[in-house]
Amino acid sequence: MRLSLVIWRQADATAAGDFERYELTDIAPEVSILELLDMLNAQLVAENRDPVAFDHDCREGICGSCGLMVNGQAHGPVDSTPACLQRARSFEDGDIVTMEPFRADAFPVIRDLVVDRSSLDRIIASGGYVSTATNAAPEALTMSVNKIESDVAMDHAACIGCGACVAACPNAAAQLFTGAKVAHLAQLPQGQVERYERVRSMVETMEEDFGSCTNFGECVPACPADIQLDVIALLNRDYARSMFRVSGDEEVRHKDRRDIPWLSRLRSGPWWQSDPDDQPHATS
Ligand code: SF4
């Protein structure tokens, strides 16, 4: 088959970019989108022209390195599939296929289709560590994890950190990514010790670079790991709880939130009892 590739070319982070059109022929239907770029680059190098820069590594849907917009869709036309596993057979012979980098303020373009996704790494790093007992080996089954919880934790651990959820979101929000990371450890006993410090720190780091979730839900079909919106509900719930708790079952207010009036009222009982102006007055 034959395709016209219209590709974003940008020499570096500060250069102005633009689309350039290239023609590719003799494409087998099973060729992946990344292999289309390989074919194009072989052609460009043979013509002594600059090849297209793009990110890739495993090429089997594991590493999260690949990521680009294909005809306006993060990763490409097939839902829940990374760019490295999207095939040319999704297009008709003679189609024009547009490829551009993920578009989000948090993902500045480095060159051509390559963006800097280290803002996602900063969210992960802010989650800190997990405390574990390092004494003698514990009795078997003293920390049993039931099958359902371990399956759910594994489902959330499937996030490959590609950033497609951010690129697909009209707000460039990272709630699906952060929710998956938080939900993974929140299901497991090992994740309980720092559970609330972790979520608070990750959400606050996330908010420095990314937009806010307003429930468009565009992130879910773009996600190659099938992470679902319920992780965002868990993220919001744990973040709200983190305002009351520092760790484990200890219920304390976080020092930074001591002066938030509505939190003080919630903590001290029914709202009408905590506001002197709203309390019922005794009549005599
Ligand atoms: S939640 Fe899905 S789309 Fe977002 S980074 Fe993880 S794997 Fe990629």
Ligand code: FES
């Ligand atoms: S190259 Fe590793 S997930 Fe696509």
